[in-house]
Amino acid sequence: MINLNGLKAVISVFIVFSIPAFAEPSETVDEWVAEALANNASLSAQRVAIEAAQAEVEGSDTWADPVVKYGIAPETLEGSNTVGHRFEVSQKLPWPDQLSASRGASEAGVRAARQDTLWQSRKLTASVKQAYARLWYSERAIELHHETRALVEQLVDITQQRLEYGQATQSELLRAEAELDALDAQLVELQADQARLSVSLIPMLGRRPQSSELVLHMPARTPMVADTLTGTQHPLIQAAEARTAEARARLDVAEANRRPVFTASAGYNSLWADESKRWILGVGIQVPLSGQRQKSAVRRATAEVSQRQWQTTQTHRDLLASIGDVKAAVNAGYDRLEILDHRHLPTQLAHWEASLSELAIGTGKLEDAIDSARQLTGVKLAREAVIRDLFSARARYEALRPMQQTTGVSN
Template structure:
C-alpha cells in the first residue's frame, strides 16, 4: 500500500512539473506571438493616409460637388446684378404721314436707356460679390465637415481592427487555458467547473469578435459612401496613430474667430444685408431715363422750301419718380431686421463654438490621461498579476475563476487603451474642424 501511494505521489509530482512547464511554454509562446505582431506592424505598407482619403472625398463626394456648383452659380450673379438694364429700342411707322413744313413724317426710331440712381449699380455688385463669398464659406463648411466624417470613420475602423486583433490574441490565450484546465481535470488536479468556465469565456469572446467584424462592415460601407465608391472597394488604413498636438485654448479661440466657415458665412450675410439696406434707400430716389428719337421725313410738295425732306433728331430725358415709396421703405425695414437677425445668430454661434471647443478640449485631455493610465500602469500590473496566478495555478494554490476574470479585465484595459487613443484623435479632428484648419484659400 505504501509503495502504491509513493508511486502515485511520484506520478502526481511528475504531472505537476509537466503542467508548470506547459504553462510556462504557453505564456512564452503567447508573448512571442504578440512581440512578432508588434514588430511586423510598423513595416506594413499602406496605400493611403487619412489626408489621401480626405482629398478623394473632396473630389468625388456628390454633396460636396453640389455645394461647389452652388458657389459657381453665385459667382455668375455679379454679371446679372451689377449691370445696367437693357436699352429699349422701338420703331414707329406712320400709316398716314404727318405733314410738316419740311415734308411728311414717315417713321421714327427711338432708343432709350434707364439709369438707376448714382451708386445703385455699385451696391448691386457688392451684394452679389458678398453673397458669392458667403456661398464659398458654405461650401467650405461642407468640405470641412466631410473631412471630419472621413477622419472619424477611419479612426473607428482602426479602433475596430485593433479590437479584433486583441480579441483574437485573447482568444488564443483562452484556448490555451481551456486545454490547461482539461489536462488538469484529467489528472484530478482541477474540477470540471474550471473547464466549463474557460469554455464559457471562450464562447463569449467568439460572439464579441463576430459583432466587431459586423460593425466593421457597416463602417466600411459608410466610408465608401463618403468617397462615392462601390461597396466592394477596399479601405487600407494607416499603420498606426501618431501623437497629436493642439494649441492653447486662447490660440484656438482666435483661430475660430478668424477662420470658422460658419461664422464667416454669417458675417458675409450681415454685410450683404447692410448693402441691401443701402440699395433700398437709393431706390427711394428717382431714376433717370435718356433717349434719342430719329424721325424720317419725306420731300415736301411746296416749292422753294429750305431743308426740305431733312430728317429730325430729338434728344429725350425723363425721370422715374418713386411716388409709391412704401414698398421701398418696407425693404429698408426688412434689411434692418435681417441685420439684427444675423447679428443675433453670430452671437449665438460664437457661444456654441466656445462650448464645443471646451467640450472637445475636455475629451482630448481625458483621453490622454486614460491612455497614459492604461498604457503605463494598468496593463503592466494586470499582466504581472496574471503571470503570478498562472504560476500559482500550476501548484494548485490559485483560483482558476480569478485567472479568467483577470484575463477578461486585461482585455478590457487593452480595448480601453485603443478607445482612448482614437477618442483623443477624434477630439483633435473636431478641434481642427471648429478652427477651420483645413480651409481653402479663396485667393489661390
C-alpha cells in the same frame, strides 16, 4: 506535473500584441483625406456654388437693358404717301452708388461661398479622420478578440491537463469551452460592425475601403488656442461676416431704390410733316407716390442686417464653446491614456499572469482566470478607445481652430 516554465513561456507569447505574419497593404488617413477632398460629391457641389456666385458678380453692376420701340402706320403702306414710321430707344439711368452696392452684395456672396467651401472641406477632413479612427478601432477590437480567445484556449489546455491529473472537474472544462463558444459568437458581431463601418464610408470616399491594414499614430500633445480667443479668423466667422456685409449692401440698394428713377430716350417719327419735328429727345422720371413699397423693402433689409449681425455673434460664441469642449476631451484623453499605460494595464497584466499561474498549480479558480482574461482585454480595448477618441477630438479641433492665431495658447 505541469511544466510551469514552459507554460510561462507560452503565456508571454499570448500577452503581447499580436503581429500579422504577412503585412497587408496599408491605407493611411492622409490618403483617405486627399481622396475625399477630390471625390466627395457634396464638396464638389459646394465648389460649384462659388462659380455660380462669381457669375452673379459679372452682371451685378451693369445697366438695365435699353428698351427699343418701333411703330408703323399701316394705312401709309399703300398710296403715294411716304410710309409712316416711329422709332424710339429708352434707357433707365441708375444711380452710381446703387450699382456699386449691388456689386458689393454679389462680391460678399462670393466670399461667403468660398468660406462655406473651406468650412465644408474642414468638416469633411474631420469626418474622414473620425471614420478612419472608428474603423481602426474595429480592427483592433477583432485583433484583441483573437488574443482573448488564445488566452482562453490556454485555460482550456491547462484545465484539460489538470483534469487528466484529477485536479479539475469535467464541468470546469466545459465552462472554459463554453467561453470559447461565446467568444466565437461575439466575433460575428464584431465583424458585422466592421462591415457596417466600411459601408458608411462610401458617401465620403465614393467607395468602400479595401481590406488593408490601418495605421493610427498617437497625436502629439501640442498647445491649443485659449478659450478667450477673440477676432477669430475662421471660415465660419468669415462666412457669417460676409453674409452681414451682403445684407448691408442689399440695404444700400433698397435705400437707393427710394429715389426717383430717370429714363433717357431718343426717337424718330416720320409721321410729322415738318422734318424738324421728327427727331425727338426725352427724359422720363418715375416718382414713388406713396413710397410704401420702397419703405417696406428698406425695413426688410434693415431687419436682415440685424439678423445677420446676431447670427455672427452666435456663431462666434458657438465656435468658442466647441473649441472649449474639444480641448476638455483632448486633455482628458491624454490623462486617461497616461493612467492606462503606466498603471492600469501593467496591473491587469500582472493579475492575469498571477491568475494563470495559480490555476496551473491548483490554488486558483477557473472563473477567476476567465474573468481576468476578460478584464485584460477590456483594459486593452479601453486604451484603444481612448486613442480613437483622442484622434477624433484632435480632428475636430483641427476643423475648429482659427486659421491665424492672434492670441495666446492654452493647454
